[in-house]
Amino acid sequence: xxxxxxxxxxxxxxxxxxxxxxxxxxxxxxxxxxxxxxxxxxxxxxxxxxxxxxxxxxxxxxxxxxxxxxxxxxxxxxxxxxxxxxxxx
Numbered sequence: 118x119x120x121x122x123x124x125x126x127x128x129x130x131x132x133x134x135x136x137x138x139x140x141x142x143x144x145x146x147x148x149x150x151x152x153x154x155x156x157x158x159x160x161x162x163x164x165x166x167x168x169x170x171x172x173x174x175x176x177x178x179x180x181x182x183x184x185x186x187x188x189x190x191x192x193x194x195x196x197x198x199x200x201x202x203x204x205x206x
Contacts (some may be wrong), residue, residue: 132169135161139173139180146179155186164194 118155138161158180163171170190174181181187 128165128168131161131164131166132172135166136173139170139177143173143177143179155180155189155199159189159193162190163196165197167197190197 135158138153140157142158144150145152152197158170167190170180171194174190180190
């Protein structure tokens with residue numbers, strides 16, 4: 118039970134961090150300021166923040182048209198799914 122509490126806390130925390138990173142990048146894009154590198158956003162997604170990235174892509178309408186970005190995002194989600202599949206089987 119403790120393991121799942123930690124897992125959920127990590128996913129929730131990193132999702133919030135990732136959502137904020139997307140928000141700040143979107144705001145910078147609108148204001149034509151310095152942007153957050155896509156590599157940084159992908160690292161946040163990889164380190165358990167992909168649910169927050171998905172929420173930001175939908176709610177903020179950010180990074181949802183760039184096919185190459187979405188492809189890497191999908192790969193990250195697939196890696197997480199595969200990891201959980203191997204752990205739980």
